[in-house]
Amino acid sequence: MTGQLFISLLNPGIGLAFAAAFFLMWLQRRERYIAYAAGAYLATAIAFLFQDVAPVMPMELQRLPANIGFLATGALFAAAIIGRYGLPIPWRAMAVVAALSTAVFTWFLLGQPSIPARIYAISVGAGVIALMVVRALWPIERPYLIDRVLFWVAALSAANLLFRPIVILSVSGGVDNYVGFQQSLYWTTVQFSQAMVSIVSAISLMVAVAIDMVAELRAEADGDPLSGLLNRRGFEAKAGAALRRCADAGQPAALLIADLDRFKSVNDTHGHAVGDAIIAAFGAHVRAVGPAEMVAGRIGGEEFALLLPGFAIDGARQLAERVRTGLHTACADRIPASLRPTTSIGLAVGAPGTALSALLRDADQALYEAKRAGRDRVHAFRPAPIRLGATA
Template identity: 75%
Template sequence: MNGQLFISLLNPGIGLLFAVAFFLLWLNRRERYVAYAAGAYTATALAFLIQDVGPVLPMELQRLPANFLFLITGVLFAAAIIKRYALPVPWRTMAATVAISIAVFLWFLLASPSIAARILSISIGAGIIAIMVVVALWPIEKRHLIDRVLFWVAAISALNLIVRPAVLLSLHGGFDDYVGFQQSLYWTTVQFSQAMVSIAAAISLMVAVAVDQIAELRREVDADNLSGLLNRRGFETQAATALRRCLEERRSVALIIADLDRFKSVNDNHGHAVGDAIIAAFGAHVRLIGPAEMVAGRIGGEEFALLLPGAGIEAARQLAEAVRTGLAAACAGRIPASLCPTASFGIAIGAPGTGLPALMHEADQALYEAKRTGRNRVRAFAPKPVRSANGG
């Protein structure tokens, strides 16, 4: 195998390896964006094989499927990144970009032959598709390092596709034939830069897949399947983080602890299936009316906790009352019509230096007061007045 053939097989080999890797990942996760990535690397491998290894057709027509596949590579990889964030994929805009690029390519292949113009038509088209990824990812919150890496991979890819050919062609002055083109500094640069970008993009997306897998496993570990809320472990972890952030940012924060009234009696008299239905209805009701930032969990058999970043006492009281008054309606159709479930609520407000255990203790005290004064009501924690030293 001579050196030129080895270089020609480098990008197809990289593409096929990553296509297989993403296909195996897709078999495990069944996420559509992973399948798009597998398709993208299959397309790029085929494109380089047709371009560098395949037979030469009359009028260099083998260039048409090769460059079409280069554009499809960009489309599928853009779709993979955008779809990972559950954003709408701009299929129509990308299809129009591909169609225009191919039309311009055909013109400079058949009507007015120009290798330089054909290079620019495909590179600029692929660059525009990469820019669509940058535009889609620009406004979203990038919580993890890998989110920023994916953004910059797309940005660098767009820059590489648009600026590189313009600079190198202006320095080189064009090509007379494909023999000169494939032996040129430009094509060597393309093969090297494409290999680097392909590897960087694949590794970045694989890390993103791993991050998503870990997050999914963490959600499963932290979830309470019956209520659809967090379990105690998940609630305490997320609530402690949210509470600390609120206190650092000097934002108000409230904690509500709720307890289903006479729940043991419900289980004893109506069966555990009815008790489970009430818990499921409570969780669904809370998820429906709770604010977006709320951290909600089932922290005991029939006990729930809701942390409300940015909420003061009145906002917390309004939510607690909405949950309390809407519980019976939320349970309708799930439990016997004669049964009217109720819940009691305790509220505490975070103060500077307050940790989650202390805040939960205060909310528990308020909950105890709601139970003591008749149940099915909301009470807020009120610190006991401190007596003076002389007892006055």
């Protein structure tokens, strides 16, 4: 194998390897954005094979499918990154840009042949598509390092596509024919820069997929599938972390413990399917009325805990009343019309630094008082008064 053929096969080989890797990952997760990534690397492999290895066609027509493949690569990889975040994919805008780039390229291939003009037509089109990724990701929160890496991969790809042709062609003085083009400084930089960009992009997206898989497994381990809330282990872990943040910020925190009233009787009378429907409705209701910073979990069969970072007694009581009074409406379309489920709620508020175990104990005591007072009510924990005589 000659050195030139080895270089020509470098990018197709990288593309096919990563296409296969993403395809295998897609078989495991069936996420559409992973399939887009596999398609992007397959398209880049086919494009480079047409460009460097395929037989020469009349009027250099093999260049047309090759550069359409490069544009498809950019569009599919943009769809992969944007799709990972669940954002709308600008298919129509990308199609318009690709069509315009292809039309300009075709004109400078068949109508008024010019290799530099064709380079600019495809580079600008692919660069604009990369900028669509930057625009889509710009306003969203990027909590992990890999999110920032993906953003900057898109930004640097756009800069590379838009400015590298101008710089290289200005320095090298342009290309007059394809014999010179294959040996030119420009094409050498394309071969190696594209290989590096492909590798970095693929590794970055693979790490993102791995993080998504870990997060999904963690959600399955820490979540309660019936209520859609956390299970006890997940609640205690996230609530403990939230309380530590409250302590660092000098903020209080409130804890609600809600228990579905006479739940065993509901199961015995109406069946477990109705009981499950009430639990599912309660979880959906809590998620709908609770603030974004709330940590909510199902910590027992019909018992739920809601941690409210930064909440004092008044705000916590208001939310508890909204949870209590809205339960029947939340369940209305899921259970028999004759059934009116209720909940009792115990409420405790802790100063900055209060441990979760203390809040749970106090809120559980308040819940006991609410049950003893007749159920279907909110009761706030009140510390027992100190008797001076006993202290003395």
